[in-house]
Amino acid sequence: MNRQQRINLYDSQQRAYNEGTIEQINNQWIFFDEETEEATMLDDFVHQEIEIFRFNRWKKGILNEPGRIHCGKEAIMLRDHDTIRMRKHLIYSLERLLDGVNDDAFFQFVTTLNSLNFSIYDCIYCYNHLSFLSDEHRKDGVNFMVFDNQEQICNVQHHFCYYEKVNDRFEFTLNTGKRLIIEKMIS
Structure with missing residues (x-):
């Protein structure tokens, strides 16, 4: 089993992501966790990898600034009620x-x-x-x-x-x- 196979096993785990929706409230992006129903400022995830659900598939990118995800050369602007997810960290x-x-x-x-x-x-x-x-x-x-x-x-x-x-x-x-x-x- 190589490193990539281990990573694939990590990726296939249940509950590997914090998933939820986002809303812009008072010019600030807020993330609402689907599981815990907690609200978090999206600013807390700047410079981290996140995924956005668009066109019936997950698209990976880096949140470089609230409201914009960079996926390679493409920049995706966030919209109210978009579904996003961030990988949880292991202990x-x-x-x-x-x-x-x-x-x-x-x-x-x-x-x-x-x-x-x-x-x-x-x-x-x-x-x-x-x-x-x-x-x-x-x-x-x-x-x-x-x-x-x-x-x-x-x-x-x-x-x-x-x-x-x-x-x-x-x-x-x-x-x-x-x-x-x-x-x-x-x-």
Whole structure:
């Protein structure tokens, strides 16, 4: 699995974006989040990548100034009630953890999480013990993650041992009591 395949898996996650509509109120652009119903000044997203829904498809660009998105050489002017979305950011410790596990463990973890109706963007807490062991020859310990998809909670323990063999074990426990364990060993 190369970097592009990992990025594609990130892109296909549910709840990966803050999506909503925009309105111009008192000469200021306001973003209304569809999920949380919160209002935010669009100024807060200047110089960030955003997507606008036009002609039945999402078009990526950079918000260089409120009211204008630059998509390559094209500039798109925003209109009241346009639908836009911005990619959510992962919790830093989870992002570092996902970067640190091998491709097979990464793929198995993410696809198992998705099969339980959770997304990596549902993470509300991550303790990454692995990041504290960067100089160690033998790395072993446990990482803890908590995911909330607004319907259920999932706790994940990632037991790892990286020495002569690479061993990743993920224990998923849902608030309903359902448990699932996956293990990946590479010699």
